[in-house]
Amino acid sequence: MQKDIVIQVNNLTKCFGDFTAVDTISFEVYRGEVFGFLGANGAGKTTAMRMLCGLSTPTSGEAAIAGYDVYRQTENIKKSIGYMSQKFSLYEDLTVAENIKLFGGIYGLTNQEIKEKSAQLTGRLYMNDQRHKMVGSLPLGWKQKLAFSIAIIHQPKIVFLDEPTGGVDPVTRRQFWNLIYDAAAQGITVFITTHYMDEAEYCNRISMMVDGKIKALDSPSNLKRQFSSGSMYEVFLRLARGAQRTSD
Amino acid sequence: MKQLATFIRKEFYHMFRDRKTLLILFGLPIAQILLFGFALTNEIKNSRIVVCDYAKCGISRQLTEKFAANNNFIVEEALLSHHQIEDAFRSGRIKLAVVFPLDFEDDYQHLNQAHVQLIADATDPNTANMLTAYATNIIMEYQNLSLPYQINTETRMIYNPELKGAINFVPGVMALVLMLVCVMMTSASIVREKEYGTMEVLLVSPLNPFMLIISKAIPYLLLSLVNLIVIILLSITLLGVPVNGSLLLLFLISILFIITALSLGLLISNVAQTQQTAILVSLIGLMVPTILFTGFTFPLENMPVVLQWLANIVPAKWYYTIVKSIMIKGLGFGAIWKETLVLAVMTCLLLMISFKKFKVRLE
Numbered sequence: 187m188q189k190d191i192v193i194q195v196n197n198l199t200k201c202f203g204d205f206t207a208v209d210t211i212s213f214e215v216y217r218g219e220v221f222g223f224l225g226a227n228g229a230g231k232t233t234a235m236r237m238l239c240g241l242s243t244p245t246s247g248e249a250a251i252a253g254y255d256v257y258r259q260t261e262n263i264k265k266s267i268g269y270m271s272q273k274f275s276l277y278e279d280l281t282v283a284e285n286i287k288l289f290g291g292i293y294g295l296t297n298q299e300i301k302e303k304s305a306q307l308t309g310r311l312y313m314n315d316q317r318h319k320m321v322g323s324l325p326l327g328w329k330q331k332l333a334f335s336i337a338i339i340h341q342p343k344i345v346f347l348d349e350p351t352g353g354v355d356p357v358t359r360r361q362f363w364n365l366i367y368d369a370a371a372q373g374i375t376v377f378i379t380t381h382y383m384d385e386a387e388y389c390n391r392i393s394m395m396v397d398g399k400i401k402a403l404d405s406p407s408n409l410k411r412q413f414s415s416g417s418m419y420e421v422f423l424r425l426a427r428g429a430q431r432t433s434d
Numbered sequence: 435m436k437q438l439a440t441f442i443r444k445e446f447y448h449m450f451r452d453r454k455t456l457l458i459l460f461g462l463p464i465a466q467i468l469l470f471g472f473a474l475t476n477e478i479k480n481s482r483i484v485v486c487d488y489a490k491c492g493i494s495r496q497l498t499e500k501f502a503a504n505n506n507f508i509v510e511e512a513l514l515s516h517h518q519i520e521d522a523f524r525s526g527r528i529k530l531a532v533v534f535p536l537d538f539e540d541d542y543q544h545l546n547q548a549h550v551q552l553i554a555d556a557t558d559p560n561t562a563n564m565l566t567a568y569a570t571n572i573i574m575e576y577q578n579l580s581l582p583y584q585i586n587t588e589t590r591m592i593y594n595p596e597l598k599g600a601i602n603f604v605p606g607v608m609a610l611v612l613m614l615v616c617v618m619m620t621s622a623s624i625v626r627e628k629e630y631g632t633m634e635v636l637l638v639s640p641l642n643p644f645m646l647i648i649s650k651a652i653p654y655l656l657l658s659l660v661n662l663i664v665i666i667l668l669s670i671t672l673l674g675v676p677v678n679g680s681l682l683l684l685f686l687i688s689i690l691f692i693i694t695a696l697s698l699g700l701l702i703s704n705v706a707q708t709q710q711t712a713i714l715v716s717l718i719g720l721m722v723p724t725i726l727f728t729g730f731t732f733p734l735e736n737m738p739v740v741l742q743w744l745a746n747i748v749p750a751k752w753y754y755t756i757v758k759s760i761m762i763k764g765l766g767f768g769a770i771w772k773e774t775l776v777l778a779v780m781t782c783l784l785l786m787i788s789f790k791k792f793k794v795r796l797e
Contacts, residue, residue, distance in 0.1 A: 269638040273631025291440030
């Protein structure tokens with residue numbers, strides 16, 4: 187794999203008062219990689235991710251997203267990334283087509299581009315019949331696949347997924363991961379947080395966060411070897427056992 | 435520009451798909467105008483009165499006819515003794531008695547001065563006051579028109595010679611409806627995005643937060659203007675309250691007030707985390723002061739000084755004063771520039787605070 191660095195993080199820290207949510211983390215993510223960002227509830231995953239998206243200003247440290255600085259170039263960062271939050275993030279009272287049009291418009295796509303993307307997207311998701319249905323009436327799994335497809339509608343360099351598969355059955359989750367691999371194959375870097383350890387196995391590399399610090403970072407197979415565990419679940423338990431913070 | 439248009443269209447979708455809220459928004463001004471105009475009016479119609487004409491001269495006849503023609507009164511003519519009048523009051527059959535004494539004609543011919551006795555049932559002092567005022571008014575009007583001499587009276591009703599209640603209420607309802615629609619709906623619609631998590635997605639997108647606010651504001655601005663037109667049309671056609679001053683000026687001032695309300699809504703949306711909170715804060719924090727402190731339900735002059743000061747920070751008070759001046763007194767900008775200035779300064783301050791507070795980054 188070509189080692190183009192798209193996310194560069196150095197000693198990034200975020201404090202809320204005297205509580206250090208993210209404690210001097212450093213890592214790199216390469217282009218086209220599926221990077222898993224794991225940790226228990228309250229470990230600081232979401233806070234770290236928000237800093238990378240430009241939603242929250244770091245207390246100290248450095249980070250560059252697609253070459254742009256998180257302190258000064260947030261506007262450029264916003265154009266280069268896609269984002270899907272753990273809360274479902276489409277408008278339920280708009281139809282599938284209207285949601286696509288809205289987000290296409292926000293990311294500055296032309297009408298022609300939106301039309302093409304829209305047809306392509308609903309085709310790939312087998313949702314041509316649902317185009318004019320309200321998003322609120324779709325099953326959760328469909329909504330999430332749709333939300334992901336819309337998050338990458340503008341071909342961002344990186345897409346951030348914050349626990350995207352919560353509450354979805356394993357079959358749909360598998361389909362969701364196929365979409366993720368498709369995106370990665372197109373050169374979109376995928377940065378994903380998750381609770382599901384089976385999903386961790388699907389990532390190229392994963393980082394394990396405990397109490398605001400990154401305790402381990404490698405490919406799933408290397409991590410299993412390093413901790414002489416049979417599964418990612420065991421690796422996670424070994425690391426998380428040392429945690430001081432209780433889940434929130 | 436295209437982004438803005440896309441976004442405004444989205445807001446209209448939200449608005450028109452939420453049928454129940456839409457119904458409330460358009461039904462509200464109509465209901466309020468009808469309620470305040472007819473049901474909650476402090477105007478008194480069709481009160482039974484008795485006219486005891488002992489004088490039986492030309493003038494007393496004509497006056498009796500005037501009373502009968504007025505739609506505030508249902509006149510019964512009878513020559514009742516004082517005793518009988520008292521009985522009529524006690525039974526509640528009449529609210530007011532008008533007595534032309536025997537020497538009525540004599541007095542005005544020789545002394546240039548005559549008395550008409552008005553006896554009112556003062557168990558309800560407000561009603562009594564109103565009725566005597568109506569009656570005095572009828573007499574005064576008649577005398578000014580057809581008699582060669584003048585009698586001075588204490589009663590003087592300017593701007594609202596017919597004591598129409600609706601004249602006071604229409605500007606009040608305008609202030610109330612604009613406040614409600616703009617503050618509550620904008621704050622709720624912004625907070626809804628927070629609740630649903632779509633705000634996060636919007637903040638991560640390259641969409642300018644300023645644009646986000648503008649696109650939230652424009653649909654409600656338009657909606658409020660439609661409401662305003664409905665209120666004015668209803669008040670002209672149904673209540674007979676005309677717009678005496680410049681319609682253009684009225685609309686310009688209303689747009690200023692709508693912007694004040696929108697910025698208040700924005701401010702609330704910064705604080706509130708749920709739609710319920712936003713709506714509650716708007717209702718209690720703004721509706722109640724608007725009703726209490728604008729002066730259309732309770733006269734401000736009668737309030738303690740502290741409350742009068744407090745009323746000065748309620749934007750609706752200033753808007754109400756301006757609308758009354760334009761609509762009813764027919765005054766121009768020269769007469770209202772002070773109030774307009776106060777409103778404008780308030781708006782600027784509120785806008786500044788809310789833009790500053792609007793969180794571009796989540797914390």
